[in-house]
Amino acid sequence: MQLPDIQLACSTLATALGSHLQQHKIEQPLIIGIRTGGVWIAERLHQQLQPQEPLYSVDISFYRDDFTRHGLHPEVKGSELPDTIEDRHVVLVDDVIMSGRTVRAAINELFDYGRPASITLVALFDIGRRELPIQPDVCAARLTLNDGQLIKLSGPEPLAISLL
Template sequence: MHLPDIEQTCTELGQRLAAYLQQNNIEQPLLVGIRTGGVWIAERLQQQLQTEDGVSTLDISFYRDDFTRHGLHPQVKGSELPDSIEDRHIILIDDVVMSGRTIRAAMNELFDYGRPASISLVCLLDIGRRELPIQPDLCGVTLALEEGQLVKLSGPTPLQLSLA
């Protein structure tokens, strides 16, 4: 399987996000990356968009629905968000959307910080094995992986994709 060029995909995704923000009259969105790959992608997009607030981060470890099965990941770092996200337009960014469970956990955490005006989902890759009805608003590339295959993003510099 041929994996996409990450730098080119990030550049194109940034251009599409700029157009999306303009079409939807969203000014000064809050870019929120899901740790860790989503933060790396959010930082790339922020460099292109030059948003005022920089990049906020979410660590969803305590919000995962498999927390009781797998325990706490040893590298929990906590989230870094403004004190309130009340009435803000949130651009939630992740590297890969698959089942939808990570995004559900991220939204649960976001609502603990306030009631945003909107949440838009942007992801680098969609591998489409949904367990929940959650779809990205913008996606860099959709991949059809074989059963048992996973894609891994490593970074932050350089960003690289690999199959496992």
């Protein structure tokens, strides 16, 4: 399988997100990337959309449902979020959505900071191997991988994708 061009995928994602926000009349959302790959994608979206708010990030290490099986990730960096997200529109960004478990963990953490008005889920790539009923609102590409294959994003500069 040939992987999409990463720069083109990021540009496609930014255009689609801008249209989605305009269609839903969402102005000045909080852009929050899920560490680490989601933050790299969120940085690019933030640069293109130029919202007034700074870019934020969420580290889901303490919210994972497999914490007891796999332990704590060795590079926990902590989340960088505003004091509250109460009644704010949030754009939650991940690099690849597969099972939905990472997104579930991120949403759990976000609710510790208040109840947002809305959450728009954005993913660069959708692999579609869901274990939870979570779907991206905006996605650059949906990919079909063979069993056992995964996509790895490396970065932040240069940003690259590879098939494992």
